[in-house]
Amino acid sequence: MVTIRAQGLSVRLGRHSALDGVDLHLEPGRLVGIIGPNGAGKSTLIRALLGLVKRESGSVLIDGIDSARLTRRDVARRIAYLPQGQTLHWPLAVERLVALGRMPHLGPLSRLSAEDEAQIDAALARADVLHLKGRVATELSGGERARVLLARALAVGAPALIADEPLAALDPGHQIDVMDLLKAEAQAGSLVVTVLHDLGMAARYCDRLLLMDRGSLVADGAPLEVLTEENLARVYGISARIETAGDRPLILPMGRIRG
Amino acid sequence: MSARRHPLLIPALIALALIAALGSLTLGAVPLSPPRILAVLTGGGDAIARAILLDLRLPRMLLGLIVGAMLGLSGAALQGYLRNPLAEPSVLGASNAAALGAVCALYFGLAELHPLALPALAIAASLIGIGALFLLAGPAESPLTLILAGIAIATLAGAGISLSLNLSPNPFAAMEIMSWLMGSLENRSYSHVWIALPCVAVGAALLIADGRTLDALTLGEDGAQALGIDLRRARLRLMLGVAVGVGGAVAVSGAIGFVGLIVPHLVRPLTDRSPSAILLPSMLGGAVLLTLADIGVRLIPTSSELKLGVLTALLGVPVFLIHLMRERRLW
Numbered sequence: 001m002v003t004i005r006a007q008g009l010s011v012r013l014g015r016h017s018a019l020d021g022v023d024l025h026l027e028p029g030r031l032v033g034i035i036g037p038n039g040a041g042k043s044t045l046i047r048a049l050l051g052l053v054k055r056e057s058g059s060v061l062i063d064g065i066d067s068a069r070l071t072r073r074d075v076a077r078r079i080a081y082l083p084q085g086q087t088l089h090w091p092l093a094v095e096r097l098v099a100l101g102r103m104p105h106l107g108p109l110s111r112l113s114a115e116d117e118a119q120i121d122a123a124l125a126r127a128d129v130l131h132l133k134g135r136v137a138t139e140l141s142g143g144e145r146a147r148v149l150l151a152r153a154l155a156v157g158a159p160a161l162i163a164d165e166p167l168a169a170l171d172p173g174h175q176i177d178v179m180d181l182l183k184a185e186a187q188a189g190s191l192v193v194t195v196l197h198d199l200g201m202a203a204r205y206c207d208r209l210l211l212m213d214r215g216s217l218v219a220d221g222a223p224l225e226v227l228t229e230e231n232l233a234r235v236y237g238i239s240a241r242i243e244t245a246g247d248r249p250l251i252l253p254m255g256r257i258r259g
Numbered sequence: 260m261s262a263r264r265h266p267l268l269i270p271a272l273i274a275l276a277l278i279a280a281l282g283s284l285t286l287g288a289v290p291l292s293p294p295r296i297l298a299v300l301t302g303g304g305d306a307i308a309r310a311i312l313l314d315l316r317l318p319r320m321l322l323g324l325i326v327g328a329m330l331g332l333s334g335a336a337l338q339g340y341l342r343n344p345l346a347e348p349s350v351l352g353a354s355n356a357a358a359l360g361a362v363c364a365l366y367f368g369l370a371e372l373h374p375l376a377l378p379a380l381a382i383a384a385s386l387i388g389i390g391a392l393f394l395l396a397g398p399a400e401s402p403l404t405l406i407l408a409g410i411a412i413a414t415l416a417g418a419g420i421s422l423s424l425n426l427s428p429n430p431f432a433a434m435e436i437m438s439w440l441m442g443s444l445e446n447r448s449y450s451h452v453w454i455a456l457p458c459v460a461v462g463a464a465l466l467i468a469d470g471r472t473l474d475a476l477t478l479g480e481d482g483a484q485a486l487g488i489d490l491r492r493a494r495l496r497l498m499l500g501v502a503v504g505v506g507g508a509v510a511v512s513g514a515i516g517f518v519g520l521i522v523p524h525l526v527r528p529l530t531d532r533s534p535s536a537i538l539l540p541s542m543l544g545g546a547v548l549l550t551l552a553d554i555g556v557r558l559i560p561t562s563s564e565l566k567l568g569v570l571t572a573l574l575g576v577p578v579f580l581i582h583l584m585r586e587r588r589l590w
């Protein structure tokens with residue numbers, strides 16, 4: 001179990017304010033989606049939570065501990081991170097790539113233990129890529145590679161998972177596979193946060209949505225509360241039809257609002 | 260494509276290194292029969308054989324192994340850190356800075372005052388170069404700033420070397436500098452071994468320790484840091500390791516190019532291709548390659564002995580042609 005709390009989190013990238021006083025509390029057991037237009041600060045927010053970008057002000061508490069007092073390794077054991085649109089720099093075998101996920105748990109010179117191997121196999125199975133174990137990761141299709149990289153993040157075995165646009169470049173079938181997997185992780189008690197661009201997927205799968213606009217958190221709540229016509233018009237500048245199916249909205253973007 | 264390191268790779272490289280070392284002792288301008296060599300190695304032998312073997316060939320062989328190992332290892336570590344298969348020890352400017360230090364020693368005649376003046380100045384220049392690299396590249400994690408700063412230092416040092424050639428008082432002085440720059444292990448003594456060995460040991464230890472960091476960087480900087488890697492410290496170790504190790508190597512051998520560039524390419528197909536897996540094989544492979552090349556320059560009959568750097572540069576060409584052909588799928 002892990003909790004993440006941000007207080008007044010601000011980040012500047014160059015002269016541009018990328019994140020402006022975000023307050024946030026994330027708890028395990030729910031699938032949280034971060035949505036918002038390009039450049040709204042979604043990736044910056046999660047990079048700031050992970051300590052990958054310098055904070056201008058504010059604080060991040062992980063399990064109630066100020067993250068400034070945690071080492072990178074401490075954070076790595078608590079939060080697994082799947083960066084956006086990953087390029088792989090060397091043609092590693094899938095098994096070798098997924099094994100990188102065990103790094104936060106390894107001593108300086110120790111080798112993979114039987115438990116590490118078991119975690120790696122479990123992660124491969126959960127992401128449904130066990131059959132790709134011996135293949136070379138750079139020679140896989142986009143959908144296979146995305147799932148292998150997800151397996152790499154799962155292999156960390158951390159109580160929290162933060163994924164930045166895990167659906168990019170996936171066909172609808174694979175998008176559903178990945179969302180099902182994230183949902184299952186959350187229901188199994190993990191803290192799962194994911195940046196999404198597909199509002200339909202966000203509405204269908206997420207228990208809670210965070211809507212970002214120009215570095216600020218402008219809406220936070222259940223999909224029905226966040227995905228309103230007013231919010232979509234204000235933040236995305238689009239008109240959309242919103243139907244309700246059960247407790248979840250169905251979103252159909254209609255057009256740009258000019259003016 | 261094999262996904263694992265070939266189980267015989269390390270034993271085979273060690274065996275090759277031993278064979279190359281033995282060859283380096285046995286082969287040369289003066290032929291020594293195996294019984295005479297054996298006699299010297301077991302503590303006896305005639306005076307001439309002892310002098311040739313222990314005072315000339317043994318330090319030369321040791322330097323070939325030490326310098327080659329450092330060049331191969333630093334090439335592999337830099338290719339992993341910069342995630343660029345064309346990286347080599349000179350990209351951080353360390354070898355050029357060391358060469359400039361040596362050239363200064365030659366130009367101002369310090370090298371004639373004391374035999375150790377040249378290597379000492381080369382190592383000092385390498386350390387000054389790395390200090391400048393720290394100041395220029397800053398603490399950022401991006402490899403690009405490091406490459407840019409390294410190129411700036413390498414270019415400045417290169418300009419200094421050209422200047423010394425430009426201003427050299429007579430053709431003989433220019434020739435002396437030129438011939439040092441081409442790299443050689445000729446006429447080296449144990450004092451050179453004692454200079455190179457500690458530098459290379461420190462440098463190699465710093466580089467070998469970071470194998471796991473290099474693997475994590477396969478996922479990019481964010482990916483590596485999210486796996487718990489402290490990239491700033493890793494970068495510090497890498498810069499220091501290359502500066503001290505390559506500085507020490509260049510100080511005794513001159514600027515020998517291409518070993519650090521080609522050796523990782525030669526061993527990579529025999530490993531699982533992760534950056535950590537090629538560190539040790541590249542170190543051994545570098546030692547083998549340079550020792551063999553040094554035997555080559557002794558055996559190739561030319562009016563004056565071939566310079567080692569000339570031969571390694573020639574060896575680099577076919578390796579890159581093969582890679583080019585594979586890339587174009589001609590082979």
